Amino acid sequence: MTAELDEFRERVRAWCETHVPTDWRATQSGASDAEFAAFQKTWFAELRAAGFAVPHWPSEWGxxxxxxxxxxxxxxxxAHDAPRLVLAFVGIHHAASTLLVAGTDEQRTRHLPAILDGETWVQGFSEPEAGSDLASLRTTARRVGDTFVVDGQKLWASGGLHADWCLLLARTDPDAAKxxxxSYFLLxxxxxxxxxxxxxxxxxxxHxxxxxxxxxxxxxANLIGxxxxxxxxxxxxxxAERGMTMLELAERLGNAGFRRLVxxxxxxxxxxxxxxxxxxxIEIAGLRGLCRELVLQHDTGAVGTADASVVKLYYSELLQRMTDFxxxxxxxxxxxHLTKPASSGWESGSWLLDFIGSWEWTIPGGASEIQRTIIAERGLGLPREPSVA
Known part of the structure; x- marks a missing residue:
């Protein structure tokens, strides 16, 4: 710890004491979709005004x-039991990381400020026949002049009812290797x-x-890459889903989640x-250390090919064990007890619902089995898993 960090902590703590709504759990329990969305947008605006909404973005973007x-x-x-940014999650993490890594200047200028203004996103990746084996997707995008015509279906799209934009994967060359x-689109x-x-x-x-x-x-023009x-x-x-987002989630689990368990x-x-x-x-301390190291390595360009998979696997299975207990x-x-606040995560203290929800974390972004394969093949250099095809 340094004097600057101590001062920053006191500033955040004082802000939380005056801005975190103390009644949000009560008002968000049983909230309608419209009430949930309105609350999430208001809370995001509060965090943005304080400079706390997107701390992981580059400084030039806020x-x-x-x-x-x-x-x-x-x-x-x-520690102050602040609501989770459920509605903004895909936008501030997945959409932003995609735009920053592969977007054009025009795309970044159009969407990053809009996300800060409340533009919401959904991820259109999984399909009925393409879950863990995402590359088997069948949604097609056929080029006609300066547009692509898209036909297909996406599944398990979190927050799709409230989304303004979608990160969409579609097949543009049916004859190529899968x-x-x-191609990757902004829809x-x-x-x-x-x-x-x-x-x-x-x-x-x-959800x-x-x-x-x-x-x-x-x-x-909405093609990415x-x-x-x-x-x-x-x-x-x-x-981003497997790695950078874990920094916040690890702190949530180690504070709100563990405190409620105790x-x-x-x-x-x-x-x-x-x-x-x-x-x-002990496991939470290990998770926090892994997350901190991952973000530091990301900043220096030294992230290993399987490091994010290690963190995602560790977090999701620790969450599952804790909520089960x-x-x-x-x-x-x-x-x-079958109700929980709409703006909470999987560490709300509604234990049965948290445990059921924890299984979601072992599936999206690559199931635990997929993560173990990535760790084995890319991280440890073991032989590739035999194909079942």
Missing amino acids: GGMSVDEQIVLYSELA RQGI DMTSPGVEVRPIRNAVGDS FCEIFLDGVKIPA AENQGWQVAQATLG QACQPLDDARVADRLAQFE GAEIGGMAAHT
Whole structure:
């Protein structure tokens, strides 16, 4: 710690004490889609006004915080039980990282300020027959003059009902090898031919959506990177999901998540429970260290080919174990408490719903099995896994 970081922490702490809404859990429990979206936009605007919305962006675009400052910011937000930026997540992380790595100057100038003004995004990657094997996608984009005509379907599109824009992968060369014939597009969700349908899950949420694309026209200017090179661009997006976003999520898990778990265990005087809590605290310390090292390596261009996969795998499976233990400790009460605030994450303390939600983290952005394959092949240099084709 330094005097500058201490001063920054005090500034963030003072801001949280006056700006984090103390009643958000109550008002967001049972909130409608419209109420959820309105609250998320208001909260994002508050963070932006304070300079806390996109600390991981370059300074010229409104960010520029050091890794240590980001850790302080995220730990204080978590410690003060601040709402999560659920609606803005894809925009400030996936869309921004894609634009910064592969976008044109015009695309960055058009969209990065708009994201700060509240423009929301959805990721149009997965399909009914292309989940973990994303390169098997079948949505097509046929070039006609200076536009592409897109037909197909996307699945598990988080936040699709509220999205203004979509990061879209589509096949532009059906005859090429499956990873070589894909292009990456920016899709205006108000375009004719776009239909969004919510997917209601077992507990009544409709966070996920299907997106149907019927003759949708996308200007060629909305192509990200070169035509048929979208798979390479997508790795930047997936890398952000697996890596850079983990810095905030690790602090959330280590503060709000672990604190709620300790509170749930306080009535119990059991050495086995104390041992489990100690083990979780050790694992959280390891996760924080991994995340900090990953961001530092990213800033210096020294990230290993499998480092982000290690962090994503570690986080998702630790989250799953912690929420499972919370559901076990909570007993019948935890199994019958079936509501949680709409603006919380998977560490809300509604243990059964958090545990169910934790399984989502072991699937998107590459399932745990995919992450282990990446770690084995790219990180450890082991032989490639045999193809089942």
